[in-house]
Amino acid sequence: MAERTTGVGTGVTTGVTTAVAVLDPPAPARRAPTRRPTALARGLVRTARPRQWVKNVLVVAAPVAAGQLGSWHSAARLGLVFVLFTAAASAVYLVNDARDAEADRAHPVKRHRPVAAGIVPVPLAYATGAALGLGAALASALLCNAMTALLLTAYLAMQLAYCVRLKHVLVVDLTVVTTGFLMRAMIGGIALGIPLSRWFLITTGFGALFMVAAKRYSEAVRMEDARGATRALLTQYTTGYLRFVWQLAAGVAVLGYCLWALESGGVSAGSLLPWRQLSVVAFVLAVLRYAVFADRGTAGEPEDVVLRDRPLAVIGLVWAAMYGMALADL
Structure with missing residues (x-):
């Protein structure tokens, strides 16, 4: 009796499955997406x-x-x-x-x-x-x-x-x-x-190292729990070491710029203010402002930091104006 019940149930199930298959045929196999020239x-x-x-x-x-x-x-x-x-x-x-x-x-x-x-x-x-x-x-x-x-x-x-x-x-x-x-x-x-000039190379080189090390430090802070899956080399750096590198680089860049600015005497002929020396203030402020993001671990791509932070952009414009005035006096 149990066997007959099982057979009936199986037949009904098979019939229902067949009916559903007829009414709802299987979807055709998906083709690999084609790459359009515009997308490429x-x-x-x-x-x-x-x-x-x-x-x-x-x-x-x-x-x-x-x-x-x-x-x-x-x-x-x-x-x-x-x-x-x-x-x-x-x-x-x-x-x-x-x-x-x-x-x-x-x-x-x-x-x-x-x-x-x-x-x-x-x-x-x-x-x-x-x-x-x-x-x-x-x-x-x-x-x-x-x-x-x-x-x-x-x-x-x-x-x-x-x-x-x-x-x-x-x-x-x-x-x-x-x-x-x-x-x-x-x-x-x-x-x-x-x-x-030697001052140009020192300031540019160590300024670049400052931004590169700050970016690495930020990556290490943000990806601390998944560093091996993102940038393997970060597992070999410590955040303390990377902090030391960007702080050292920032200090040398500021020192190089100051030595350039103070290489000449005070006010040059025909100038109202010592723009060359005053530009140090804006340069140091820019470095300090950038260091805020480095310290927070949010210093990603340098261009993103500079373009997205309005105070830093304003400081950069002020520095550029002072630097331009200094060059005009040469």
Whole structure:
């Protein structure tokens, strides 16, 4: 009797299942999403980091510091250098994201990058990066002087070595990123044949180290519970060490700038105020303001900190005005 009941139940169940299957047939297998050319193009542009291009404005740092940015020829040459350096930096970003695609998928933010998200294929990222890098190096050799081409090629080689190996080497990673900023600041002066002063190199180099170490410190603070899954090297740094580095770098940058400002005497002929010396106040205030974000662990990308904090932007404008007045008195 039990067996008959089971058989009836099975038959009814089978009949109902068949009826449901007929009324609601299984959905067809999903096809792999096709990549549209516009989506690929947008993904490549995003991977090239347009927001990071503002860093390349540093190519005008040396000519501005020397007060030699007053001709169309100089402006055109610097514009060319800006474009070439932007292409080189974009090439590095593309190669870096292609190499780190798997690791980036484990990162809460980086997993949205086009290569990690599957919008841009890894081979295409490599190919585009290689084309941009080789194009920038070749164009610099043909259109600029030999030292400019050499510096740009050295930047590409160093940054690619960073992507492959150096970013996993303790302390060297900080040095390479800092040197990248310093090269940006140097290349404009080299392209125009402007001698680079020792104070310019000291202030720019240690100022860059200050921002790089502050960013690493902020990453270590924010990702303290998940550092191994985001940036493995952070597990080898302590927050105390990174704090020491950015504090040391900030102090040396301020000292270098003060020595430059005080190198000459008081008020120069035809000037109402000692703008060169007064600019120290704005420079120190800017460093102190930036250090607030570093101390809180919220100093991410330098351009984000500068552009989003209104008081810091105002201090920067005041410093630029004072520095401009100091150059006008030279």
